[in-house]
Amino acid sequence: MAMAAAQPIVELPDGLAIRERRHSDIASSARHLNNKRIWDQLRNRIPFPYTESDAARWIDFCQDPANHVRSGNWTAEGGSEGPAIATSFAVTFNDEAVGSVGLDFRDDIYFRTAEIGYWLAEEFWGKGVMSRLLPRFMEWAWETFGILLRVGAETYEANGASGKVLGKAGFEYEGRRPDAVCKNGVVGAALMWGALRPR
Secondary structure, three states, X not given: OOOOOOOEEEEOOOOEEEEOOXXXXXXXXXXXXXXXXXXXXXXXXXXXXOOHHHHHHHHHHHHOHHHOEEOEOEEOOOEEOOOEEOOEEEEEEOOEEEEEEEEEEOOHHHOOEEEEEEXXXXXXXXXXXXXXXXXXHHHHHHHHEOOOOEEEEEXXXXXXXXXXXXXXXXXXXXXXXXXXXXXXXXXXEEEEEEEEOOO
């Protein structure tokens, strides 16, 4: 089902939420993501240092209807029946953007799958924030995007905390790919995770 503009898609009673991005998120997004300890766990397509200009470009990209995906029920004959909506969202605390979570939809023969990605401000690490938000986000994703049959994820082998978060959100460990990534000049293994649409 489609959401109203800027309304939370996930909301917890302690001020945590997931909602659409707004241009008012630029300063807080840049402040929190301009952190090498976070960037060390992300792909290099995210710039570092991370500036307000980078945050503004990303928000523009996420808000552009050309980058949205159709929601609603899926039928093989007609595709998805609902409106196209954003797929990447701000994680907020008391409405301040302190992280991100989103789906990167695939194409070609993988068009019914997506990859999930997320980051969280360091001050919230170790507090169970993503462990509580991600399962709710996945429930929303399955309900909203009928096209989805599978969601995948990839973590660096050294990032055990992210694997635990994924496990709590219904992802299963699917294997290890040795020498698959090179971050900061260091070659390492990638761990693969997957979740299938609940039956």
